[in-house]
Amino acid sequence: MTKSTENSVIDPFEAALSVRDVKGRAPWEDAWHRLLKNRAAVYSAFIMAIMLLLVVFGPMLISWESDFTDWDHTSSPPSVESGHWFGTDAVGRDILVRTLEGGRISLLVGLVATIVSLLIGVSYGAVAGYFGGPTDRMMMRVVDIIYALPFMFFVILLMVVFGRHILFIFLAIGAVNWLDMARIVRGQTLSLKNTEFVEAARACGVGDWAIIRRHIIPNLLGLVIVYATLTIPQVILLESFLSFLGLGVQEPMSSWGALVADGVQDMESAPWTLIVPAVFLTITLYCFNYIGDGLRDAFDPKDRL
Amino acid sequence: MIQDSGMARHSLRRLLGLIPTLLMLITVAFFLMRMAPGGPFDSEKILPPEIEANLNAKYHLDEPLLTQYFRYLGQVATLDFGPSFQYKDWTVNELIAQGLPISLTVGVAAMILAFVLGTLLGIAAALRQNTAIDYSLMGFAMLGISVPNFVIAPILILLLAVYAGWLPAGGWDWSIANMVLPVVTLSLPVTAYIARLTRASMIEVLNSNFIRTARAKGLPEIVVIRRHALRPALLPVISFLGPATAGMISGSVVIERIFSIPGLGSYFVQGALNRDYTLVMGVVIFYGVLIIVLNFLVDLIYAWLNPKVRYDEKH
Numbered sequence: 001m002t003k004s005t006e007n008s009v010i011d012p013f014e015a016a017l018s019v020r021d022v023k024g025r026a027p028w029e030d031a032w033h034r035l036l037k038n039r040a041a042v043y044s045a046f047i048m049a050i051m052l053l054l055v056v057f058g059p060m061l062i063s064w065e066s067d068f069t070d071w072d073h074t075s076s077p078p079s080v081e082s083g084h085w086f087g088t089d090a091v092g093r094d095i096l097v098r099t100l101e102g103g104r105i106s107l108l109v110g111l112v113a114t115i116v117s118l119l120i121g122v123s124y125g126a127v128a129g130y131f132g133g134p135t136d137r138m139m140m141r142v143v144d145i146i147y148a149l150p151f152m153f154f155v156i157l158l159m160v161v162f163g164r165h166i167l168f169i170f171l172a173i174g175a176v177n178w179l180d181m182a183r184i185v186r187g188q189t190l191s192l193k194n195t196e197f198v199e200a201a202r203a204c205g206v207g208d209w210a211i212i213r214r215h216i217i218p219n220l221l222g223l224v225i226v227y228a229t230l231t232i233p234q235v236i237l238l239e240s241f242l243s244f245l246g247l248g249v250q251e252p253m254s255s256w257g258a259l260v261a262d263g264v265q266d267m268e269s270a271p272w273t274l275i276v277p278a279v280f281l282t283i284t285l286y287c288f289n290y291i292g293d294g295l296r297d298a299f300d301p302k303d304r305l
Numbered sequence: 306m307i308q309d310s311g312m313a314r315h316s317l318r319r320l321l322g323l324i325p326t327l328l329m330l331i332t333v334a335f336f337l338m339r340m341a342p343g344g345p346f347d348s349e350k351i352l353p354p355e356i357e358a359n360l361n362a363k364y365h366l367d368e369p370l371l372t373q374y375f376r377y378l379g380q381v382a383t384l385d386f387g388p389s390f391q392y393k394d395w396t397v398n399e400l401i402a403q404g405l406p407i408s409l410t411v412g413v414a415a416m417i418l419a420f421v422l423g424t425l426l427g428i429a430a431a432l433r434q435n436t437a438i439d440y441s442l443m444g445f446a447m448l449g450i451s452v453p454n455f456v457i458a459p460i461l462i463l464l465l466a467v468y469a470g471w472l473p474a475g476g477w478d479w480s481i482a483n484m485v486l487p488v489v490t491l492s493l494p495v496t497a498y499i500a501r502l503t504r505a506s507m508i509e510v511l512n513s514n515f516i517r518t519a520r521a522k523g524l525p526e527i528v529v530i531r532r533h534a535l536r537p538a539l540l541p542v543i544s545f546l547g548p549a550t551a552g553m554i555s556g557s558v559v560i561e562r563i564f565s566i567p568g569l570g571s572y573f574v575q576g577a578l579n580r581d582y583t584l585v586m587g588v589v590i591f592y593g594v595l596i597i598v599l600n601f602l603v604d605l606i607y608a609w610l611n612p613k614v615r616y617d618e619k620h
Contacts, residue, residue: 243557264459267459268463289450
């Protein structure tokens with residue numbers, strides 16, 4: 001009953017609160033520490049950084065041009081003497097340069113198509129989740145319908161219809177890959193829109209679109225980063241799949257998928273033409289998957305509870 | 306009785322829900338194909354205008370687009386996909402009938418292999434959680450997910466067919482030896498994914514209260530797993546079967562090409578490269594319907610296995 005006892009009960013509570021206030025950014029820090037403890041993810045990130053440097057700067061350092069045909073060394077095995085460290089293909093083009101330049105396209109497609117699918121998925125999901133009700137039901141019904149379609153076949157259909165320009169590859173892959181993102185973002189938005197800070201913003205008279213832009217989307221960022229990282233390898237895989245079938249990038253441009261397809265043609269006489277691009281592609285996919293897994297574990301709210 | 310009628314109503318509602326999906330599938334496929342620049346007869350030598358007009362009339366390409374659309378809808382409703390533009394004298398139905406048994410054999414065998422092997426590996430990893438066995442199994446699973454089909458297949462061909470000579474490098478004669486490599490490569494990524502799924506859900510189930518109760522009763526571990534843990538642990542795997550089928554169908558396109566298997570996927574790629582509109586649309590719609598129906602069946606199996614959703618009328 002007395003005031004002093006009441007205060008002594010509240011004080012430690014307030015003290016605990018203020019300690020927590022100091023660590024206001026704790027979720028991000030926590031996630032960061034958790035990520036650093038995940039050795040597979042850290043090594044993968046390190047390898048990907050090297051891969052990125054190689055792909056961007058490597059072709060400038062190698063004296064061979066990717067379309068130069070060295071008639072003295074056609075289908076020659078990897079050797080230091082000839083200067084073709086990873087061998088040449090059937091018309092004497094240096095495999096290493098071609099693989100690195102193909103990597104530029106593969107990684108670029110991975111990045112750009114992921115951004116396209118992010119832009120569509122995040123705005124779609126945020127709008128559906130924020131407005132809720134019939135709008136949400138109708139929008140998610142559309143997602144369900146598209147989800148049930150054989151999307152790989154639609155990408156092929158899009159490629160057939162709109163030609164095989166690299167811009168269309170970005171758009172086609174991005175246009176079918178946003179569904180997961182939309183679903184995840186919608187779910188998170190549903191829980192975010194009932195939080196106090198959104199209510200406070202609304203009470204201050206902030207408009208719906210401003211709330212979505214200023215309060216909902218920034219709070220989705222962690223989740224979006226995780227799923228973007230997991231989307232990149234999917235997209236790279238999809239592009240190389242298309243290029244392998246001859247439906248992706250066209251000569252003289254090349255990507256890892258197209259190089260693997262070329263390598264399969266000559267694999268009996270010159271297995272290195274298959275193995276070199278295949279190893280680059282596999283390492284990249286492997287690393288991205290581990291980084292994505294690590295990020296998901298680090299950000300997973302289930303673990304944090 | 307009540308649960309039966311609830312289940313039937315649930316099925317019926319889901320079945321009716323398929324109609325807009327199917328309609329959208331056909332509509333999108335149709336208009337996409339018709340938006341394509343150039344006709345199906347462009348790629349060959351230039352035809353005299355009269356012949357081209359005749360060809361267009363024969364395939365009803367001279368009618369207004371909407372008329373064509375409704376004509377096509379009517380055809381598809383009677384399961385008739387029309388003639389192929391490139392394979393003269395063949396209808397799309399005949400081509401599908403030709404390729405499907407082969408694709409289906411490979412696909413079903415790969416699916417069974419992936420399901421059995423994937424769940425077994427997943428359970429093994431879950432039971433030995435955080436041991437060397439677990440880490441190496443999951444490392445392999447990650448490799449299975451990361452290495453694309455079209456990389457594994459040529460490497461296996463190179464090792465087992467070209468160098469070792471144990472298995473044929475490709476072709477199709479319905480012999481087991483011919484099926485081994487395509488089935489294994491097709492099932493690998495799905496096996497890996499199912500192993501990861503099973504491990505995660507098995508670990509979750511093994512930490513739940515009813516398993517603790519079963520153990521406290523003194524049941525032997527094998528009984529605990531088989532009678533109590535297996536069914537709930539397999540639920541996520543069951544709901545993955547729909548996407549898995551879709552993934553396998555896409556994978557089969559590549560596999561059939563690498564192993565020169567005359568299945569539906571190779572017709573599809575040929576059709577796509579040759580702008581064979583009716584064939585491509587036919588295959589897309591056919592596979593779309595297959596995936597939609599399979600997803601529906603998976604939903605029913607899921608509801609049957611999981612009492613939590615069985616009577617849930619509100620969702």
